Amino acid sequence: MDWTNWVPRERANLCFILRGNQVLLIRKKRGLGAGKINAPGGKIEPGETPLEAVIRETQEEILVTPLNVREAGVLSFQFADGYSLYCHVYIAQSCDGTPTETEEAAPFWVDLDAIPYGEMWPDDVHWLPLALAGQCFLGFFELEGETLIRHRIELVDSCPAS
Numbered sequence: 565m566d567w568t569n570w571v572p573r574e575r576a577n578l579c580f581i582l583r584g585n586q587v588l589l590i591r592k593k594r595g596l597g598a599g600k601i602n603a604p605g606g607k608i609e610p611g612e613t614p615l616e617a618v619i620r621e622t623q624e625e626i627l628v629t630p631l632n633v634r635e636a637g638v639l640s641f642q643f644a645d646g647y648s649l650y651c652h653v654y655i656a657q658s659c660d661g662t663p664t665e666t667e668e669a670a671p672f673w674v675d676l677d678a679i680p681y682g683e684m685w686p687d688d689v690h691w692l693p694l695a696l697a698g699q700c701f702l703g704f705f706e707l708e709g710e711t712l713i714r715h716r717i718e719l720v721d722s723c724p725a726s
Contacts, residue, residue, distance in 0.1 A: 565642055565714070567704050572640065572650035577618040578605035579630050580695065581656040585676050587696065588659070590626060590669035601683045604669060605651075614652040622656075626671040627664040630656030635723040636695035637702060639687070644708040653695055686712040694719070 580603045581588040589601050606621035608614055615633065622630050639651040663671035674680065676696060681689040687705045694701050700723035706714040 565704070565706055567640060570640065570642065570648070572648040573646075574648070575608040575614070575650045575652075576606055577608060577614050577621065577652040577654060578603040579618045579622045579633065579654045579656055580636075580692070581622075581628070581630050581659045582696075583658065583673060586673045587676055587679065588626075588628075588663055588671055589674055589679070590671050592669055593667065595668075597685060600685060601680055602685070602688075604671070608652075615654070618652065618654050622659075625666060625668040627666065628659040628661035630654070630659050632657035635700075636698075637691065637700055637720075637723060639691065639703040639705065641687075641705050641707060644706075644713070653691070655695055655698075686710065687715060690715055690717055 590604055592598050592600055592602050604622040604625040605618060608617040618633065619630060622628060633654050633656045636653045636655045639653060641649040641651065665671065679692065687703065691701055691703045700720045702718045702720060704716045705712060
């Protein structure tokens with residue numbers, strides 16, 4: 565895969581909210597990854613910054629506002645069927661409101677040492693521990709359906725600008 569000239573079809577984001585030794589996850593109810601465990605997030609709308617989009621998406625999906633948000637890294641996904649996605653990953657230190665189930669997602673808190681990677685996308689185990697440890701990264705993933713074919717993670721000194 566030539567990542568140098570790669571252009572994604574869509575841009576999106578994810579927001580992992582922390583509370584002490586726990587992280588807020590969701591079981592996605594529809595769209596790409598329905599049934600999987602992930603974090604709130606979604607597509608970046610025209611005219612939105614990634615940060616504005618991640619706050620809006622989190623509010624829409626689980627009815628909370630992430631607070632003290634920082635970018636942790638960027639993920640580039642190329643699927644064998646031609647779909648491609650560029651995703652900003654954010655970590656929030658807290659949130660305002662009570663996580664609430666919606667038509668999009670069912671939220672739940674989980675201990676950091678009990679993250680259910682077996683129910684998540686196969687790439688998550690490669691980069692989520694880095695994000696939660698405060699490291700900045702770039703991730704490059706090739707998938708066929710839900711199967712990870714190839715990946716590369718680069719640690720970077722500072723996270724990409726949103």
